[in-house]
Amino acid sequence: MAEPIAEPQPSSSPPGLDPERLRAHLDRERPGLVAGPLSASLIEGGRSNLTYRVTDGTGWWVVRRPPLGHVLATAHDMAREHRVITALGPTAVPVPGTVLLCEDPAVLGAPFYVMDLMPGVPYRDAGQLTALGPERTRAVVLDLLDTLVSLHTVDPAEVGLEDFGRPEGYLERQLRRWEKQLAASRSRDLPGIDRLREELTRRVPASGAPAVVHGDYRLDNVLVGDGDRVTAVLDWEMSTLGDPLTDLGLLAMYCDQEPVPDTPVSVTGTAPGHPSTGELVERYAAGSGRDVSRLPWYTAFACFKLAVILEGIHYRFTLGRTIGAGFDRIGSLVPAFIAQGLTNLRED
Incomplete structure (x- = not known):
């Protein structure tokens, strides 16, 4: 049996969500859905968009909205998340049912959407x-x-x-995007990272048939329920049409890493019983029919991407803008991911 989700303490009005305004909107758009006053609580663990659990005492829902005070709407596109989850609803991909999309910021201060609360547990580490x-x-x-x-x-x-993204040139655009992210947070010497970026650029593989790409696919972005089956894939904010091996490369990278205690980096591969990366890749190839012979490039790209993300966190920490357990050690992890990326490229 799946472990129950720990219930956060409800709040009359958590930051970013006014339950009374939300209920008034739901009563207008979905009359009869809500049976009484709403209470809401912020679900911890979100890395970008804010996620809330909402209840009227009988039914339960989840609300997603951009972070407070955000200015880049394209980075927190609620309509895009709502669209992909809704589209995948009839498929074999487990996703929450969608209830409503609201693009009017007058209701909660930003666009948001409401979806069903799904059963299951997020496993975050080994x-x-x-x-x-x-x-x-x-x-x-x-x-x-x-x-x-x-x-x-x-x-x-x-x-x-079919128009959810631009698959042509996807990998090249991804490399340019993360190069720009690196430039925006680069405050110290990072030996090897320029060589890693240059080699990735020089060796870009030819992509196979495009697919819906999640963009951040790993164990702690899904819920696992009864029978140890995935009940819902969550956090679709980076989804698009592109090269699906970027998802596999990221998952393989996380499965291959050694755990780093007391940091926000989630890795799982050292848990007893965890399938080897080789077995997972073979199973993916057999199930998808895709050529995975260039996977070392994709795992190297995943290392580069995570190194850039961690360097950004480190940079914000040095400026006093990131507070929390383990963030003081994030900077020391970056060189290891650079080195791992270069090692992976030698296998490509």
């Missing part, structure tokens, strides 16, 4: 998997992989997502 035991850990991770195959075998045109 320690939580270890507590399950080897057999259950293996089942969870294999279903995580099989769910990725299900996502990548969806025909975008059949679910109305």
Whole structure:
């Protein structure tokens, strides 16, 4: 049986969500959905957009909205998240049911959408998997992989997502994007990172058939329920049409890393029973029919991407803009991901 989700303490009005205004909007747009006054609580663990659990005492929902005071609407596109989840609803990909999209910032101060609360547990690290035991850990991770195959075998045109992204030149644009991110937060010497970026650029593979790409696919972005099966894939804010092996490369990278205690970096591969990366890649190839021979490039790209993300966190920490356990050690992790990326490229 799945462990119950810990219930946060409800608040009359958590930052960014006014339950009374939300209920008035739902009563107008979905009359009869809500049976009484709403209470809401912020769900911890979100890395960008804010996520709330909302209840009227009988029914439960989830609300997603951009962070407070954000200015880049394209980086927190609620309509885009709502669209992809809604489109995938009839497919084999487990996603929450969508209830409503509101693009009027007058209601909650920003666009938002409402979806069903799904059962399940987010496993965030190897320690939580270890507590399950080897057999259950293996089942969870294999279903995580099989769910990725299900996502990548969806025909975008059949679910109305044929214009959800620009697959042509996707990898090149991704490299330029993360190069710009690096430039924006670069405050110290990072030996090897320019060589990693240059080699990735020089060796860009030819992409296969495009697919819906999640963009941040890993264990702590899904819920796992009864039978150790994935009940919902969450956090679609980076989704697009592109090269699906970027998802596989990122998942493989996280499965390969050693755990780093007391930091926000979540890795799982050291848990007893966790399938090897080789087994996961072979299973993906068999299930998807895709050529995975260039996967070392994709895992190297995943290392570069994470190194840039961590360097950005480190930079904000040095400016006093990031507070929390483990952030003081984030900067020391960056060189290891650079080195791992260069090692992976030698296998490409």
